[in-house]
Amino acid sequence: MLQIHPSMDPISGFCHRTRIYTCLRPPIPLPPVDQPLSVSEFCLQTSTGGATTFVVNATTGESLSFSQFFSQVRSLAYSLQQRYSLLCQNNVAFVLSPPSILIPVVYFALLSLGIIVSPANPLSSDSEIAHQIQLSNPVVAFATSETSHKIPTLKHGTILLDSPEFILLLTQSDINDDAVKTVKVNQSDTAAILYSSGTTGRVKGVMITHRNLIAKMTVTRFFNTNQGGSNEEPPRSVTFITVPFFHVFGFFMLLAAVFSANSVVILERFNFEEMLRAVEKYKVTSMPVSPPLVLAFVKSELTKKCDLSSLQGLGCGGAPLGEDIAQRFKEKFPNVLLVQVFSIYSSLSIYVNTLNFFKD
Known part of the structure; x- marks a missing residue:
């Protein structure tokens, strides 16, 4: 007490x-503050998903199970150690890519090696990217054929995620945990450099430590398993992530999905109708939304063409949601809990797994 x-x-x-x-x-x-521990190790050691789907690209139908994800993270970490031996702990890796099921693999492999992840918006201009690179000072970049031209020459070059060479890095056979050289990552080490929106001036780089992220995951699990007086593990959810992985909200939600062994659905390019179809096809239970998206749910007739009965909760953030719109949403979707998010650091799994608590 x-x-x-x-x-x-x-x-x-x-x-x-x-x-x-x-x-x-x-x-x-x-965990004890002096215990060496990366957020990647922290999430992976508690996550149990097996053959369950971890992430699916609703645009292409490509997917990764948890077991495939674990295998690819291990293979990529091993490949980076072997092929890019000059990559040192606390170096920065710049990531510039559209939504992809490969991004979680890249993030977790880099974090496990103590390399700082610094993702950026692939739609940013050349000058914006140049400014972000100046802020983070990366030694290597992960990009695609479409985005790589925005990145200047770096010490260890740019690795193309859509190249056959990268796929080979993910498919090293007979790689076990002992094959990857142990890297001592302190919880106080920087895990990621994310970028501000630039609404109050030029974009700023924000450093987040491994312990920051570990604490966030721990709080999420504690909230999920203790609301309503239940100590049972919350049921597995399927989350449609409408925010990109380079965004702080999407970044946290990705970590939380691995930590809680929940499934994730993404689109390469957001489209409202395609999102509704994905909700129906993959039985999505939750998603983060903005007020304009809530308004689209309220006004669009497309919602009547898809089976949205799997939806349990929406977490609305980014701006205040008008009471009138919230009431109209409740009338149209009486079985879906709509929660106003007051902090961008809140994970949507919190809202979904406390539905019964709020309803009671």
């Missing part, structure tokens, strides 16, 4: 003596 100091308000957690607000929830156990 959390000890409440006499000078602390038991309702707000505000201490009149120190003038500090303290969370009134019990502390959540985290």
